[in-house]
Amino acid sequence: MNKATDFFWVTLMKWFNKNQRSYPWRFSDDPYHILIAEFLLQQTHVRKVESIYHLMLTTFPTIEKLAGSPESKVVDIITPIGLTYRAERLKKTAQTILTSYNGKVPVYYDELIKLSGVGDYIANAVLCYGYLQRTIPIDTNVIRLFCRYFGLTSDNPRPRTDKLLASRIREHFLPELQYKEANLAVLDFAGLICTANRPKCFECNLNDQCLYNNK
DNA sequence: GTCCAGTTGC
DNA sequence: GCAACCGGAC
Numbered sequence: 001m002n003k004a005t006d007f008f009w010v011t012l013m014k015w016f017n018k019n020q021r022s023y024p025w026r027f028s029d030d031p032y033h034i035l036i037a038e039f040l041l042q043q044t045h046v047r048k049v050e051s052i053y054h055l056m057l058t059t060f061p062t063i064e065k066l067a068g069s070p071e072s073k074v075v076d077i078i079t080p081i082g083l084t085y086r087a088e089r090l091k092k093t094a095q096t097i098l099t100s101y102n103g104k105v106p107v108y109y110d111e112l113i114k115l116s117g118v119g120d121y122i123a124n125a126v127l128c129y130g131y132l133q134r135t136i137p138i139d140t141n142v143i144r145l146f147c148r149y150f151g152l153t154s155d156n157p158r159p160r161t162d163k164l165l166a167s168r169i170r171e172h173f174l175p176e177l178q179y180k181e182a183n184l185a186v187l188d189f190a191g192l193i194c195t196a197n198r199p200k201c202f203e204c205n206l207n208d209q210c211l212y213n214n215k
Numbered sequence: 216g217t218c219c220a221g222t223t224g225c
Numbered sequence: 226g227c228a229a230c231c232g233g234a235c
Contacts, residue, residue, distance in 0.1 A: 082231025
């Protein structure tokens with residue numbers, strides 16, 4: 001890893017140690033909990049997910065419960081956060097895990113990605129947070145932060161969907177240790193400081209070397 | 216109006 | 226590859 005990347009991670013982790021956010025799903029490494037959390041979090045502000053995550057897990061404490069419950073019961077719970085088609089995918093995925101994987105959330109990317117409603121991001125999130133594997137789920141926050149700081153560009157009008165960009169980040173800018181913490185640090189930093197609108201560059205401790213701030 | 220811990224199907 | 230999906234916050 002080069003010096004600039006090293007400085008980025010060291011500084012970011014320093015910030016994270018003082019400012020990290022606390023969410024219930026961060027206290028679990030149960031792949032089922034992670035799967036539920038990531039399903040709820042897609043295209044949805046974390047604030048809103050906080051309020052129903054607990055209800056989801058108390059209502060469906062196990063994969064068996066979720067697979068055996070009527071879809072409408074899931075819809076009722078997630079209606080307040082929108083994208084209710086997630087209910088059908090959640091139930092379908094629970095059933096698949098039950099019947100095809102003996103009730104255990106798959107450990108392989110190729111299997112995860114086949115589940116209904118599970119794409120590249122959720123598959124990597126389950127592997128990283130649930131199975132503590134050395135991978136990074138790349139979402140809109142990761143893309144935004146890296147593009148700004150390192151001046152990465154994309155031909156794609158929606159950079160967050162740019163697969164080439166994602167592979168470049170995976171290849172060149174990943175930390176060597178503490179994958180889980182590093183991922184969370186990016187999410188928190190991007191959510192609190194390097195926000196989509198009106199980023200708080202004035203209170204950013206990375207602003208010295210940030211290409212976005214110095215452009 | 217834009218954005219959100221994205222995924223899917225056209 | 227890209228729009229559509231959904232509700233609420235800013």
